[in-house]
Amino acid sequence: MGTKFYSTLEAAARIGVSRQTLYTWIELGLIDAPKPMREGVRLWTASQIASASKAKGKLKRGPVPKRNKKDGGR
Numbered sequence: 001m002g003t004k005f006y007s008t009l010e011a012a013a014r015i016g017v018s019r020q021t022l023y024t025w026i027e028l029g030l031i032d033a034p035k036p037m038r039e040g041v042r043l044w045t046a047s048q049i050a051s052a053s054k055a056k057g058k059l060k061r062g063p064v065p066k067r068n069k070k071d072g073g074r
Contacts (some may be wrong), residue, residue, distance in 0.1 A: 002037070004046065005043040005044065006043070006044045007041070007043070007044070008022060008044065010042075010044070011052070013047070014049050015049060015052050015053045017052075025055070025059070031051070031052045045065075
């Protein structure tokens with residue numbers, strides 16, 4: 001049997017984060033991700049997903065931005 005591959009959306013679901021969060025971690029260099037294939041598509045293996053899942057527990061949330069009183073707190 002061959003290796004099963006997962007899309008970034010599937011990988012994010014298995015890790016328990018949003019697709020955008022996974023992309024942010026990749027851009028910031030916080031996790032090792034597969035190289036993009038054609039048209040920016042990444043194919044993840046189960047071991048790559050497991051590695052990213054381990055990193056999830058170590059990553060901390062960033063500071064919450066302060067709200068601007070002039071625009072009603074938004």
